[in-house]
Amino acid sequence: MRASGKYPDHNVFPSVVKSCALLLDVKLGESVHGCIIRFGMDYDLYTCNALMNMYAKFHSLGLSGSHGNGKHKMLDGMSERMFSSEVSGELIHKFEKRMMSIDQNVSLNKVKCVSPQINGNSEFTDRSYRETHDSYMGEEERSARMDSVRKVFEMMPRRDLVSWNTVIAGNAQSGMHEEALMMVREMGNANLKPDSFTLSSLLPIFAEYVDVSKGKEIHGYAVRNCFDEDFFIGSGLIVMYARCNRVEDSLWVFSILPRQDAISWNSIIAGCVQNNLYDEGLRLFQQMLKAKVKPRQVSFSSILPACAHLTKLNLGKQLHGYIIRAGFDDNVFIASSLVDMYAKCGNVKVARWIFDKMELHDMVSWTAIIMGCALHGHAHDAISLFEQMEMGGVRPNYVAFVAVLTACSHAGLIDEAWRYFNSMTQNYGIAPGLEHFAAMADLLGRAGKLDEAYKLISSLERPVGSVWSTLLSACRVHKNVDLAEKVAKEIFEVDPENVGAYILLSNIYAAAQRWRDASKLRVFMKVKGIKKNPACSWIEVKNKMHAFVSGDKSHPSCDKIYETLKVLLEKMEQEGYVPDTSEVFHDVEEEQKKQLLYGHSERLAIAFGIISIPAGTTIRITKNIRMCADCHTATKFISKIVEREIVVRDNNRFHHFKGGKCSCGDYW
DNA sequence: ATAGGGTTAG
Numbered sequence: 001m002r003a004s005g006k007y008p009d010h011n012v013f014p015s016v017v018k019s020c021a022l023l024l025d026v027k028l029g030e031s032v033h034g035c036i037i038r039f040g041m042d043y044d045l046y047t048c049n050a051l052m053n054m055y056a057k058f059h060s061l062g063l064s065g066s067h068g069n070g071k072h073k074m075l076d077g078m079s080e081r082m083f084s085s086e087v088s089g090e091l092i093h094k095f096e097k098r099m100m101s102i103d104q105n106v107s108l109n110k111v112k113c114v115s116p117q118i119n120g121n122s123e124f125t126d127r128s129y130r131e132t133h134d135s136y137m138g139e140e141e142r143s144a145r146m147d148s149v150r151k152v153f154e155m156m157p158r159r160d161l162v163s164w165n166t167v168i169a170g171n172a173q174s175g176m177h178e179e180a181l182m183m184v185r186e187m188g189n190a191n192l193k194p195d196s197f198t199l200s201s202l203l204p205i206f207a208e209y210v211d212v213s214k215g216k217e218i219h220g221y222a223v224r225n226c227f228d229e230d231f232f233i234g235s236g237l238i239v240m241y242a243r244c245n246r247v248e249d250s251l252w253v254f255s256i257l258p259r260q261d262a263i264s265w266n267s268i269i270a271g272c273v274q275n276n277l278y279d280e281g282l283r284l285f286q287q288m289l290k291a292k293v294k295p296r297q298v299s300f301s302s303i304l305p306a307c308a309h310l311t312k313l314n315l316g317k318q319l320h321g322y323i324i325r326a327g328f329d330d331n332v333f334i335a336s337s338l339v340d341m342y343a344k345c346g347n348v349k350v351a352r353w354i355f356d357k358m359e360l361h362d363m364v365s366w367t368a369i370i371m372g373c374a375l376h377g378h379a380h381d382a383i384s385l386f387e388q389m390e391m392g393g394v395r396p397n398y399v400a401f402v403a404v405l406t407a408c409s410h411a412g413l414i415d416e417a418w419r420y421f422n423s424m425t426q427n428y429g430i431a432p433g434l435e436h437f438a439a440m441a442d443l444l445g446r447a448g449k450l451d452e453a454y455k456l457i458s459s460l461e462r463p464v465g466s467v468w469s470t471l472l473s474a475c476r477v478h479k480n481v482d483l484a485e486k487v488a489k490e491i492f493e494v495d496p497e498n499v500g501a502y503i504l505l506s507n508i509y510a511a512a513q514r515w516r517d518a519s520k521l522r523v524f525m526k527v528k529g530i531k532k533n534p535a536c537s538w539i540e541v542k543n544k545m546h547a548f549v550s551g552d553k554s555h556p557s558c559d560k561i562y563e564t565l566k567v568l569l570e571k572m573e574q575e576g577y578v579p580d581t582s583e584v585f586h587d588v589e590e591e592q593k594k595q596l597l598y599g600h601s602e603r604l605a606i607a608f609g610i611i612s613i614p615a616g617t618t619i620r621i622t623k624n625i626r627m628c629a630d631c632h633t634a635t636k637f638i639s640k641i642v643e644r645e646i647v648v649r650d651n652n653r654f655h656h657f658k659g660g661k662c663s664c665g666d667y668w
Numbered sequence: 669a670t671a672g673g674g675t676t677a678g
């Protein structure tokens with residue numbers, strides 16, 4: 001059109017600007033902006049709105065333009081250009097008029113905050129927000145990046161709701177939350193009421209700050225103004241409640257939506273999975289398919305962690321098949337969750353294979369494979385991968401150090417662990433957190449350096465129960481009752497309801513034959529109403545999960561299972577198996593102790609696996625607590641007798657049993 | 669003609 005000599009009018013530019021935004025073409029966008037100024041179209045409301053949206057998008061994506069040197073090419077040079085010979089007298093007139101109207105407008109920064117309508121019954125743009133969340137505020141650097149947007153905004157002769165919503169969204173998405181909230185207040189001064197667009201920019205802010213009371217105020221405002229049936233508000237609320245650990249409220253919001261679109265489905269599925277409601281997440285995923293809503297790429301990265309946590313390898317494989325057929329396997333989010341899923345389901349080889357096939361590795365995918373290797377006891381692979389990551393220029397973060405320290409911990413690599421622990425602070429400026437201290441304490445404790453571990457934890461300003469607990473389990477392994485009592489005391493001081501600590505201490509007493517102390521603790525727990533989750537093991541057979549508790553008689557194949565165990569026990573004893581009753585924590589006769597071991601949940605699951613999974617294939621068991629020493633020995637024998645690989649995931653790590661040996665080398 | 673929502677590693 002330009003080549004043909006026709007002059008574009010103000011109807012043309014919004015679409016052209018939008019195209020630049022969608023193409024992420026900063027240079028083109030800026031030159032179109034120049035063109036807009038030359039044609040005097042920069043007074044046009046729609047054109048300015050589109051320009052602000054474009055710049056906001058560039059900035060939120062970190063795309064830099066000419067603002068980098070503090071000078072804005074288009075805006076700073078504008079007046080000269082406006083008065084150049086190219087511009088007609090009429091345009092000059094318009095420009096002067098516009099400048100006058102801006103002068104009458106109070107500059108943004110000087111607006112005094114008067115409560116806008118929205119604040120009549122809402123406090124969600126309250127000043128106090130700045131004080132409580134100061135550390136998250138946008139720094140100067142960030143606000144410089146929003147300069148172009150602000151400049152366009154300030155020069156506009158007239159601003160409508162879209163203008164405000166665009167700037168608010170731009171600020172919100174660039175992490176400048178304070179500014180976004182401030183502009184909502186100022187919007188009220190301009191007699192504009194927040195609408196559903198405004199709210200959908202605010203919800204993610206309160207989600208990020210886990211501020212459910214502000215989030216609920218938005219919900220209330222949405223209901224009063226009939227925005228609560230809006231798709232965008234709906235998913236915003238679902239995400240906000242999920243992030244605030246109020247997933248019941250997310251489910252409620254989801255259920256009363258008049259219709260659900262792909263994103264509301266994905267929001268609720270992700271919300272459930274993030275709140276550990278894995279079965280509910282999977283159920284909703286199936287419902288989504290039933291409702292003929294096609295899963296998108298994000299659906300898979302949301303649902304795969306559920307398979308990983310529940311060790312649903314077969315389901316994970318089916319999803320993987322779908323992912324490949326849909327061509328989603330090059331998505332870095334999906335690939336990382338596949339790596340994690342395969343590793344957590346016991347198949348670290350496939351995890352590594354997928355990782356190696358990825359074109360680009362980001363820190364999350366590196367961390368996923370490093371943690372995968374760590375859980376399977378492949379510490380040297382984990383360390384080598386960590387070094388490859390560093391050499392490849394990917395900066396490890398907090399979580400990456402958790403992963404590499406976990407690897408050291410499971411292999412007893414004390415020197416390496418200290419090296420990483422120190423490097424974290426010295427080379428990367430990351431302050432070690434609870435997880436890192438827990439990993440170090442775990443490592444020292446497991447290696448028998450209980451005093452050193454005690455000293456390390458005591459050096460913490462406010463040690464929490466979870467860190468002390470690692471030392472308590474080490475006390476159990478090394479049968480140190482005195483230290484255990486000391487540690488337990490520390491735990492109960494900060495966390496008097498810590499179920500795990502009561503159980504551990506009671507078991508430590510029992511192992512030391514101090515039955516009275518053990519039962520005293522059990523009685524105390526009963527009186528206090530502290531209940532523990534029952535120990536159980538589960539196994540996936542033909543897409544169905546079968547769960548067992550100790551001494552379980554409820555399974556349909558119960559008779560066959562116990563028959564199998566009986567036959568196995570005879571063969572095991574022939575091979576030299578002697579039951580180790582030292583970890584039976586009930587004060588009963590020796591024979592009864594053997595009976596108790598015999599019915600441990602992992603053995604029932606393994607026996608069921610042997611009779612229901614084809615010969616030659618790996619048997620995969622998941623357990624919710626640490627394997628007991630006797631089951632560990634027994635499983636070694638079983639793997640040899642039935643000539644099958646048995647993989648057990650306990651709450652701590654993986655054990656691969658094969659030919660009478662375990663991959664952990666009995667160090668765990 | 670212009671503005672808003674969902675994802676991976678602990």
